[in-house]
Amino acid sequence: MFYIKDNKRNLTDEKRETFSSGLAVFFATLGSAVGLGNIWKFPTLVGMNGGGAFVLVYFICILLLGIPVMISEFYIGRSTRSNPVGAFNKLKAKPFWKIIGYLGVSGALFIMFFYSAVAGWVYSYIFKAIKGDFLNISSLSIHQAGETVSSIFESTVGASISPIIWQAIALAVVGIILFAGVKNGIEKITKTLMPLLFTLIIIICIRSLTLEGARDGLSFLFKVDFSKITPSVLLSALGLAFFKLSVGMGTMITYGSYFTENNNLINTSFKVAFSDTLVSILVGMAIFPVVFTFGLEPGAGPGLLFNTIPLVFSKIPFGNVLLIAFFLLTAFAATMAMLSLVEVPVVFMAEEWDLDRKKSVIITLLIMFIVGVLTVHPSSIFGHITLFGKNFFDLFDFISSNLILPIGGFLIAIFVGHKTKKADIIKELSNNGELDNSNKINIYITILKYITPLLLIIVFLNSIGII
Numbered sequence: 001m002f003y004i005k006d007n008k009r010n011l012t013d014e015k016r017e018t019f020s021s022g023l024a025v026f027f028a029t030l031g032s033a034v035g036l037g038n039i040w041k042f043p044t045l046v047g048m049n050g051g052g053a054f055v056l057v058y059f060i061c062i063l064l065l066g067i068p069v070m071i072s073e074f075y076i077g078r079s080t081r082s083n084p085v086g087a088f089n090k091l092k093a094k095p096f097w098k099i100i101g102y103l104g105v106s107g108a109l110f111i112m113f114f115y116s117a118v119a120g121w122v123y124s125y126i127f128k129a130i131k132g133d134f135l136n137i138s139s140l141s142i143h144q145a146g147e148t149v150s151s152i153f154e155s156t157v158g159a160s161i162s163p164i165i166w167q168a169i170a171l172a173v174v175g176i177i178l179f180a181g182v183k184n185g186i187e188k189i190t191k192t193l194m195p196l197l198f199t200l201i202i203i204i205c206i207r208s209l210t211l212e213g214a215r216d217g218l219s220f221l222f223k224v225d226f227s228k229i230t231p232s233v234l235l236s237a238l239g240l241a242f243f244k245l246s247v248g249m250g251t252m253i254t255y256g257s258y259f260t261e262n263n264n265l266i267n268t269s270f271k272v273a274f275s276d277t278l279v280s281i282l283v284g285m286a287i288f289p290v291v292f293t294f295g296l297e298p299g300a301g302p303g304l305l306f307n308t309i310p311l312v313f314s315k316i317p318f319g320n321v322l323l324i325a326f327f328l329l330t331a332f333a334a335t336m337a338m339l340s341l342v343e344v345p346v347v348f349m350a351e352e353w354d355l356d357r358k359k360s361v362i363i364t365l366l367i368m369f370i371v372g373v374l375t376v377h378p379s380s381i382f383g384h385i386t387l388f389g390k391n392f393f394d395l396f397d398f399i400s401s402n403l404i405l406p407i408g409g410f411l412i413a414i415f416v417g418h419k420t421k422k423a424d425i426i427k428e429l430s431n432n433g434e435l436d437n438s439n440k441i442n443i444y445i446t447i448l449k450y451i452t453p454l455l456l457i458i459v460f461l462n463s464i465g466i467i
C-alpha cells in the first residue's frame with residue numbers, strides 16, 4: 001500500500017510496508033481525519049445543538065479526549081506493526097482487549113453504512129452543478145433562492161432509487177481505488193488536493209463573511225450560551241470529536257502501524273488535530289453567515305451543507321465552476337476518509353482470517369452496500385422503517401459516533417493508561433530516547449490515566465440520566 005521499507009522490529013514477520021516520510025504520515029493521517037465530518041457533520045451538529053456552546057464543548061473533547069486517544073492508538077499501532085486485533089496479541093494482552101479491535105471493525109461498518117450514503121449525495125451534487133441546476137438561483141429573491149435549494153435537496157435524497165445508485169457509485173470508487181492498487185498514488189495526490197480544498201473553503205469564507213448575515217452567523221458559531229449545554233449536547237460533541245479525528249475504532253492503530261520509526265507521534269497528533277479542527281471551524285464560518293443571510297434554519301439537519309453552499313456560490317463570480325470544484329474536492333476528501341474506514345475490516349480479514357486481500361475488499365464493500373442501503377432518506381423506500389424511534393440513518397450514526405467510538409476510546413485509554421508499562425510508552429513516544437520530550441509524555445500519560453476515562457464516564461452517565 002505504501003512505500004516498502006524494511007522495518008526494524010518486524011524481521012520475523014512478512015515485510016510490512018511503512019509510509020515514506022514524515023510528510024507522507026501527516027497527509028495520509030489528515031486524509032483520514034478530514035472528510036464529511038468537517039464539511040457536512042460539523043456544521044449540521046453545530047446547527048442542531050445550538051451553536052457556540054457545542055463548539056466549546058467540542059474543543060474541550062478534542063483536547064482532553066481525542067488527542068490523548070489518538071496518541072495512544074499511534075503507540076499501539078507503531079509498537080506492534082499490526083492490525084487492531086493482532087496488535088493485542090503482540091502486546092501479550094489478555095484476550096479481552098481484542099474487543100477494541102472487534103469494536104473497531106464494527107464501528108467502521110456502522111460508520112460506512114451512512115457515510116457512503118452522504119458521499120453519494122455529494123457525488124450527485126457534482127453532477128447537478130455540472131448540469132447547471134443551480135445556475136438560476138442568483139436571479140431569485142433571497143426567499144425563493146432558499147426554497148429552491150431546499151427543494152433540490154429534498155428531491156435528491158428523497159428519490160426512491162437514485163440515492164441508492166449514488167451510494168453504490170461512492171462505494172464502487174473506493175473499490176476501484178483499492179483494486180487498481182493506486183492507493184499510494186491517491187495518497188500523493190492528497191498533498192495537492194487537501195491544500196486546494198482548504199483554499200476553496202477560505203474563498204467561501206471570505207465571501208460569506210461579507211454577506212449581511214455574517215455577524216449573526218459568527219455569533220451563532222462562537223457565542224457560548226451555557227444554558228444550551230445539555231447531556232445530549234455533551235454526548236454529540238464527544239461523539240463528533242472521536243468521529244472527526246478517526247479515533248476510538250482502530251483506524252489510527254492501523255495507520256500508526258505504517259508510521260516511520262522516527263516519526264514524533266505526539267507532534268503528529270497535535271498537527272493533525274489542529275489542522276482538522278481548523279478546517280471544521282472555517283467550514284462553520286463559511287456556512288452560518290449564509291444561513292442567516294438567506295433566512296434558513298440553522299438546525300435544518302443533514303441538508304444544511306447542501307442548501308447553503310450553492311447559495312454562497314451564487315454570489316461569487318464564476319460561482320458555478322467553483323461549486324463544481326467544491327463538490328469534487330469534497331467527494332475526494334470523503335473518499336480518502338472512506339479508504340481509511342474500509343481499511344479496518346479489510347486488514348482485519350486479511351491478517352486475522354488469512355483471507356485474500358481482494359476478497360476481503362469485496363466482502364467488506366458488499367456488506368457496506370447491502371446494509372447501507374437501509375439508510376436512504378426517510379421519504380424513500382426503507383426510510384420509514386424505524387428502530388428505537390430512529391430511522392436507520394440516525395441509528396447507525398448514533399451507534400457508531402456516540403457509542404462505539406467513545407467506548408472504544410475509553411478502553412484504549414484504560415489499556416494504555418493503566419495496563420501498559422510506563423517505560424514502554426516512554427520508549428515508544430520518545431523514539432527510543434531520541435526525542436527530548438519527557439514533559440509532554442508525562443502530561444499525556446497523566447491526562448490519559450485520569451482525565452480522559454473520567455470525562456468519558458461522566459458524559460455517558462449524564463446522557464443516560466444517572467448523574
Ligand code: PHE
Nearest residue numbers: 033035036037243244246337
Ligand atoms: N474522520 C472522518 C471524517 O471526519 C471519518 C472517519 C471516522 C474516518 C472514523 C475514519 C474513522 O469524515
